[in-house]
Amino acid sequence: MTALVWLAVVVVTAGTYLMRIAGSLPGFRRLAEAGWVRHVPAGVFVVLALYGLAPGPGLLPDPSALVAGALVVVLSLLKASLGVRIIAGTLAYGALSTLVFT
Amino acid sequence: MSTSATSRREFTEGLLGSFSAALGYLPVGISFGALAAHAGWDLASSMAMSVGVYAAAAQGVAVDGLGHQSVIVVITLMLLINLRHFPISLAAARIFNRFSLGHRLLLAAGLTDEVFALDHRQPDRTVGFYHGVHLSCLLSFLVGTLLGALVGRVLPTQWVVFALPALFIALAVDNLRTYPPSRLPVLIGVGVLVTTLSRMAGVLAAPVAIALLITAYALLSRERGTG
Known part of the structure; x- marks a missing residue:
């Protein structure tokens, strides 16, 4: 497990650093300006968010996750800071899954 | 100085x-x-x-x-x-x-x-x-x-496990806000459809869903003149 983590650290650190200096490297500018790159964050986070709402093997959402997720969406629309949204969602899920939807 | x-x-x-x-x-x-x-x-x-x-x-x-x-x-x-x-x-x-x-x-x-x-x-x-x-x-x-x-x-x-989904939901909302509001129902609907179908297919579900969704968003934006 530790070896896999370190492999991921090395490869992703190098890859991400290349992306972070792309603006200073002419060869990368064309790729960064490709139209589809603009849609990557939304595509990635929508899929991962939906996975988070239905974490089990089935496709049905976890009710605690749905309510906690709705709270995060509302806080996001209210432009709360990222840290506040994560803590509120995490605590809501903890309380709901422990006390309500047990 | x-x-x-x-x-x-x-x-x-x-x-x-x-x-x-x-x-x-x-x-x-x-x-x-x-x-x-x-x-x-x-x-x-x-x-x-x-x-x-x-x-x-x-x-x-x-x-x-x-x-x-x-x-x-x-x-x-x-x-x-x-x-x-x-x-x-x-x-x-x-x-x-x-x-x-x-x-x-x-x-x-x-x-x-x-x-x-x-x-x-x-x-x-x-x-x-x-x-x-x-x-x-x-x-x-x-x-x-x-x-x-x-x-x-x-x-x-139970008190830490939702931190990651909460982060992804927050970032998804932040990114979807960059699209015109009138397009959001379609974008979210396509997201749910693609994710559900890829999960049913099973193999490499998340990467396949992400690749399909990026393609769909790029095509939808191009066709509708928002890209």
Whole structure:
């Protein structure tokens, strides 16, 4: 497990650093300006968010996750800071899954 | 005032001026550290990932996937998530290109979405200021990771397990807000459909769903004239 983590650290650190200096490297500018790159964050986070709402093997959402997720969406629309949204969602899920939807 | 004294003053201004914004990194770091501790990672691995990758969403995928999925799939997903640094880097180059290559290489290491937003607010400062901003945010994230890794093991799983989905939901909302509001029902509907179908198919579900959704969003934006 530790070896896999370190492999991921090395490869992703190098890859991400290349992306972070792309603006200073002419060869990368064309790729960064490709139209589809603009849609990557939304595509990635929508899929991962939906996975988070239905974490089990089935496709049905976890009710605690749905309510906690709705709270995060509302806080996001209210432009709360990222840290506040994560803590509120995490605590809501903890309380709901422990006390309500047990 | 000498150049080095000005540079030190600017560095301090950047470091302290971004302190409140940098505090936002603390809970994100704590969440990652706690999840990693729950997943059985040692402190050195968690800290190394926070120093090197320095991108909570990608790090969350690593915690979630390593040990359950192929390491190649996890690394591919992490790099896909971090692709957003390409356009950020291009935009940041407009601020940093007046500095020496050495400074640009160092500043790039600390470039994240939120850090760029802070840099972008004051685009005409000296290089010391930006080093201060970047260091402040990185230190906050590292302190958070350390705290999370230390206390994460004693917290019950139910009280930390939703940190990652909460992060992804928050970032999904932030990114969807960049699209015209009238398109959102279609974009979300396509997202649910693609994700559900790929999960039913099973093999490499998440990477396939992501690739399909990026393609769908690019096509929808082009056809409807929003791209």
